[in-house]
Amino acid sequence: MLTKQFLRVIPLLEKIEEHNHEAYFVGGCVRDLILQRPIKDIDITTSATPSEIQQIFPNVIPVGIEHGTVIVRFEKESYEVTTFRTEGDYSDGRHPDHVEFIRNIEQDLERRDFTMNALAMDKEGNIIDLFGGKNDLENRLIRTVGNGRERFNEDALRIIRALRFSSQLGFQIEERTYDAMVASKQAILDISIERITKEMELFFAGDSIKNGINYLVKTKISDVLPIFKDHPGLINELPEEMKPLHTFAEVIAYFQFRFPEISIQQWVKAWKCSNHTKRMADMLCSDIKRYEANGLDEMTIYRLNEEGMKSFIRLVDLIFNVQISLTELHHAKEKLPIQSRSELKINGNHLLSFFPDRKRGSWIKQTLDKIEEAVVTGKVHNQYDEIKEWLKWNPIETN
Numbered sequence: 001m002l003t004k005q006f007l008r009v010i011p012l013l014e015k016i017e018e019h020n021h022e023a024y025f026v027g028g029c030v031r032d033l034i035l036q037r038p039i040k041d042i043d044i045t046t047s048a049t050p051s052e053i054q055q056i057f058p059n060v061i062p063v064g065i066e067h068g069t070v071i072v073r074f075e076k077e078s079y080e081v082t083t084f085r086t087e088g089d090y091s092d093g094r095h096p097d098h099v100e101f102i103r104n105i106e107q108d109l110e111r112r113d114f115t116m117n118a119l120a121m122d123k124e125g126n127i128i129d130l131f132g133g134k135n136d137l138e139n140r141l142i143r144t145v146g147n148g149r150e151r152f153n154e155d156a157l158r159i160i161r162a163l164r165f166s167s168q169l170g171f172q173i174e175e176r177t178y179d180a181m182v183a184s185k186q187a188i189l190d191i192s193i194e195r196i197t198k199e200m201e202l203f204f205a206g207d208s209i210k211n212g213i214n215y216l217v218k219t220k221i222s223d224v225l226p227i228f229k230d231h232p233g234l235i236n237e238l239p240e241e242m243k244p245l246h247t248f249a250e251v252i253a254y255f256q257f258r259f260p261e262i263s264i265q266q267w268v269k270a271w272k273c274s275n276h277t278k279r280m281a282d283m284l285c286s287d288i289k290r291y292e293a294n295g296l297d298e299m300t301i302y303r304l305n306e307e308g309m310k311s312f313i314r315l316v317d318l319i320f321n322v323q324i325s326l327t328e329l330h331h332a333k334e335k336l337p338i339q340s341r342s343e344l345k346i347n348g349n350h351l352l353s354f355f356p357d358r359k360r361g362s363w364i365k366q367t368l369d370k371i372e373e374a375v376v377t378g379k380v381h382n383q384y385d386e387i388k389e390w391l392k393w394n395p396i397e398t399n
């Protein structure tokens, strides 16, 4: 039952045990092993305290020592090792107010969110399942460990996590858990937006996004999410055939295209996205608009990098119901006269020598943009003399 990924971590568990402590695989990795889904990270839970772990292993990174979590570097891999603990509320929406290290695994599993995540496994592959997690996995049910209101009161992000899992796994949400989600949803307003964004990115990427959206609409949890709360139409008008979007940039580009009254800047600000997400969303949005106007033109293909291509394919599929393959895009890109601006036979210094009366300024970039587009779209060959000639007939910017 144990896969290679787990087998290579057994010596790490054994090392902890040699020091008279318990150690188990725990959480998502055990859940995904049972479901035969790809394992993201292997997390370990142990009776050893962070300082005891630091004494056992030479290479330990103290990422969240006060919450009992360290990263152990072992055989060139990193593993999150967390001491058995109970925890209080997350009143700042980021960290539990207090954690208490404990010496038994039962109490540690008891404070976890869902039965399917409250599973631990020892090095022989024996599963510790105190709350019927295996049974719920079999029945494809998301159920809180014990009282839902209590679990969501400890950390309201768990309400969003339930939606995320419904979208990732296509599971139903058990009735009492569902009721507790609805009853506790206002508490989502107090959690940090960065944590919500991370979970919602996984939500929109779920293979069973239709199931997830169904729950999002029914529970009205969108009423407490940035932007959605002020524009109820956004979620209610999602297409019947909603498809997964793999990054938050895709999500923003999608909504911006469908609801242009909300700008990308508003999305980025409200959901506290990174600059990278903003850049990608800007690019994808203009690519889709270009695609709508001109179909698959050379400039769109030229501008797309590998990450952009995959996102563009998903968006065109969802918005226009047109399937473009990655190979098709690669071939089309290879056929373009140039792959990047550095291949242009003319650069800024050439331009300065052609127009000796001009000073350096933004006209250089603007002219290079025009030359680049002309070369990519086949209006001029990428040849020094031809471009120089072409410039005579195509006036350049004056500022």
Ligand SMILES: Nc1ccn([C@@H]2O[C@H](COP(=O)(O)OP(=O)(O)OP(=O)(O)O)[C@@H](O)[C@H]2O)c(=O)n1
Pocket (backbone or CB within 6 Å): 026, 027, 028, 029, 040, 041, 043, 111, 112, 113, 114, 117, 118, 155, 157, 158, 161
């Ligand atoms: N708000 C939270 C977040 C996490 N957990 C517990 O911590 C484990 C690890 O959390 P995380 O790595 O965020 O998610 P996973 O469940 O591992 O899922 P995935 O690997 O798909 O992100 C969870 O399985 C769960 O037992 C919890 O009880 N409450």
